[in-house]
Amino acid sequence: QVQLVESGGGVVQTGRSLRVSCAASGLTLSNYGIHWVRQAPGKGLEWLGSISFDGSNKWYRESVRGRFTISRDKSKNTVSLQMNSLIGDDTAVYYCAKGRDSGPVATAFDYWGHGTLVTVSS
Amino acid sequence: SYVLTQPPSVSAAPEKTAKITCGGDNIGTKTVHWYQQKPGQAPVLVIYYNSDRPSGIPERFSGSNSGNTATLTISRVEAGDEADYYCQVWDSSSDHYVFGTGTKVTVL
Numbered sequence: 001q002v003q004l005v006e007s008g009g010g011v012v013q014t015g016r017s018l019r020v021s022c023a024a025s026g027l028t029l030s031n032y033g034i035h036w037v038r039q040a041p042g043k044g045l046e047w048l049g050s051i052s053f054d055g056s057n058k059w060y061r062e063s064v065r066g067r068f069t070i071s072r073d074k075s076k077n078t079v080s081l082q083m084n085s086l087i088g089d090d091t092a093v094y095y096c097a098k099g100r101d102s103g104p105v106a107t108a109f110d111y112w113g114h115g116t117l118v119t120v121s122s
Numbered sequence: 123s124y125v126l127t128q129p130p131s132v133s134a135a136p137e138k139t140a141k142i143t144c145g146g147d148n149i150g151t152k153t154v155h156w157y158q159q160k161p162g163q164a165p166v167l168v169i170y171y172n173s174d175r176p177s178g179i180p181e182r183f184s185g186s187n188s189g190n191t192a193t194l195t196i197s198r199v200e201a202g203d204e205a206d207y208y209c210q211v212w213d214s215s216s217d218h219y220v221f222g223t224g225t226k227v228t229v230l
Binding site for chain 2: 045046108
């Protein structure tokens with residue numbers, strides 16, 4: 001049974017950094033593109049970025065490029081989202097999701113984690 | 123940037139049909155995916171590649187895509203279908219995934 005679990009959320013001060021991770025059971029993450037999506041309270045879904053199955057290609061939303069970085073740890077079967085210079089607008093539930101196909105673009109997200117809440121407070 | 127527009131809300135009586143539209147410039151040339159999200163839960167994929175259903179999704183859910191509008195149709199609506207629904211595409215001109223604005227489906 002495929003399961004994705006995010007961790008690392010919490011309360012962080014404006015301007016500080018936070019790293020959230022996505023761990024998997026029932027599948028090997030390095031076989032799939034992995035995607036990060038966030039949802040601010042009461043708002044819709046917002047794609048943040050994606051990483052290819054082998055980590056060689058990454059795509060980021062324009063508004064977070066340069067502040068957010070996605071990386072893989074193949075040995076731990078995890079994917080992480082490093083977030084720097086956090087601001088209030090970054091307050092959201094952060095989801096990782098698995099791409100349905102091996103390619104990271106134009107694919108559907110067929111498994112999602114339960115999400116981890118990041119609150120940026122001044 | 124590419125924009126996907128959905129109606130904020132759609133309602134339907136039980137056993138009737140609910141249609142959720144997703145408007146975008148020449149969206150018919152793109153591949154559309156649809157997600158269902160219930161309160162406090164993660165999104166669930168209900169339609170991929172415009173009209174394919176993942177295993178476990180009832181046949182009552184169907185999708186189409188043509189011209190400037192993609193449509194998710196829920197036939198024989200049930201109380202359990204109450205949720206927010208989002209469309210999604212990959213915009214190759216910006217290398218971005220784009221989600222629609224979301225539609226809240228209410229069962230009357």
